[in-house]
Amino acid sequence: MKSGLTFLVAAKRCEIAELRQLALTSALVNVTGRLVHGLQRERGLSNLYLGSQGTQFADMLAQQVRTCQQTEAELRACFDSLDTDTVRQGQGARLFSRIAYVLQGLDALGGLRERIAALAWSTGQATDAYVRLIAGLLAVVFEAADSASDPEISRLLVALFNFMQGKEFAGQERALGSALFASGRADAAGQQRLLHLIDSQERCLQVFSEFGHPPVAELWAASQAGATLAELERLRRVLCTAAHGSPLNAQLSQTWFDCCSRRMDRMKGVEDRLALDLLRACEDKIAAATRELESFHALAPRPGRDADALSFFNATGAPDTPAQGYGHQLERSILELVQEQARRLQTMGEELDTVRASLNERKVIERAKGLLMAHRQLSEEAAHKTMRQMAMNQNRRLIEVAEAVLAMADVLPHSPP
């Protein structure tokens, strides 16, 4: 018959298995980040190539495509190594579903490249295609963050996801800016989108700073404080303040691209550091949990079991009162260990709820934005701007406005007003 000790051990083994799964997922996230980085660069070069009517950048683009193909092969190998036969509980279905979507996108990448090479698609079409594929890749990272059951690792994944998302907005800014300069003429709609992308990336980087380990946040702050950012801000000003229809210096297209690329390469460095923190956190936690598990194996039910057992009813605390500071492991009773484990899991659950609240906020805001876009036929920027305006007018947080929008869903008109 299985005893309390059996389940104490089983619970610990579950924790370890979850941590191992997280370590594997973190490795997957790392390769995903490298492919995203490569595709971001490929997108930018494709825009330059299309913008020059195929007269420039063909070699650089071809070389970047080869780099991406190598990373894609690595990511596919990662996917292949995922154990799809042994079924994962928890968020498995959602992660696999996101991967299925990404694989459809990777299968389509060859066709996209052919159309770009043949100048058959516009810069807008090409950008949208890369944006969609990268969004699919980032959704894999989001599921990984959402599925973590350890609060510290969840914090790091939230930081990493937001950093990667912020970097993607920076990448879209690079592509859009390249296309705007290359077109040689200022465009009010493009300027609006650019400002929206700058705003969005700043919000993401803010969340990253809150959730990442302080040294990484400092690393990012330090890498920002250079000439690149000043140059970028100057070019942003040139792009965004030019009157609609006035000429832009098309030569700045390459300058803009290089400046943005330097910044994005630095971002990749910070991202790699974040991924390293994540991997180390997983390893440390696996080691600690394994030591605890080993100490459990040294335990055995004691003699005088019944008298001992009765302390269940005398114990000072139910499993949810705060820890009292126990003595050495071997001197403790199984009951004490069981209570301590229950308390610790409960505390972890509460911390996890707090961390995941930030992911939930993101989901709620995205859902509200989607609703506004569908019901009022707004663009993403316009929907976001509407909600921000409501928040400012009503002196409320964006998340509160988003919740109010969703609560109104049933009464919103289904066709545009």
Add this chain to the structure above:
Amino acid sequence: MKSGLTFLVAAKRCEIAELRQLALTSALVNVTGRLVHGLQRERGLSNLYLGSQGTQFADMLAQQVRTCQQTEAELRACFDSLDTDTVRQGQGARLFSRIAYVLQGLDALGGLRERIAALAWSTGQATDAYVRLIAGLLAVVFEAADSASDPEISRLLVALFNFMQGKEFAGQERALGSALFASGRADAAGQQRLLHLIDSQERCLQVFSEFGHPPVAELWAASQAGATLAELERLRRVLCTAAHGSPLNAQLSQTWFDCCSRRMDRMKGVEDRLALDLLRACEDKIAAATRELESFHALAPRPGRDADALSFFNATGAPDTPAQGYGHQLERSILELVQEQARRLQTMGEELDTVRASLNERKVIERAKGLLMAHRQLSEEAAHKTMRQMAMNQNRRLIEVAEAVLAMADVLPHSPP
């Protein structure tokens, strides 16, 4: 190399495995409910036995103990059949940790019964001991509800958990009322606790009505509308309105016990019906998901793959836009199925967030109550009453007050004022 289809299938298999796990957990919850019911009755009879100084109820108690021992053996067999070797992802650690705690309590049950038989413990001590063990059993049910990944099943588990918790408050009311009548004298503190128990059970039953299937809620409403409830309310009035210290008719102890027991047996009937709903919901969903899985197996990547694949970039919707109403399964592309699956999992996740919010509210309120009890050295009733009073004074919901209490945690004094 694994394709999108492989992961589409893997995601569906994860869903099915989770549903199977839920069906097993539901069976475990069912046996747990029966043991809780038996222990509630054993607690009541123990109180009557102790209240009569061991002169009455010895045979009924002995018989009830035998019934409980049989159910305990069944529950232990259920625990034994849980696969503790194959590690469960997700909430596995917490469920196992709760089971470890319960097993410690069950090991102590023999010692508790000996002390009751020897009249060595007071009714208060005996009641507290049973309350603690039953709370441990209900925590297993709570974890089950918290771990469900399907929103409909989560709703049913939330309804079931709240019904069982409400029934436990009714059981505590029965035990306390029996002891109060048996003592032959009205007691103001006891009356306050009784009113608190009545209030708590009504809150739980309210949540049950919101989350259960309407027919079960109606079944419960119908079973309430009898002579038993009127009799119970009359006895409650006799108990609660007697002036402190005035005599109570000790003969009513048995009447009270029988009246409460009839009500609790009816509650058990409703609980069984809820458990049946749960099992059927699991079976229906497993069958539906299995049919879908089989239809996936009929699919294979089509010829003309590259041209087809490019529709990834042309598709009208990213996976998070609303469904469009698709044609027949076999006519659909894998991309459409992948998008539909992602949408469905996302919708399920959103519904689940809503359902689990009610469980989170419970956790937050309990945590805030625990904090007030620890910092202000209040009883549970007093802590609850304090929060309710704050809510009424400030015209806020109880959950909002609880959140405010937790937010104040750091500034609350650590010793009583």
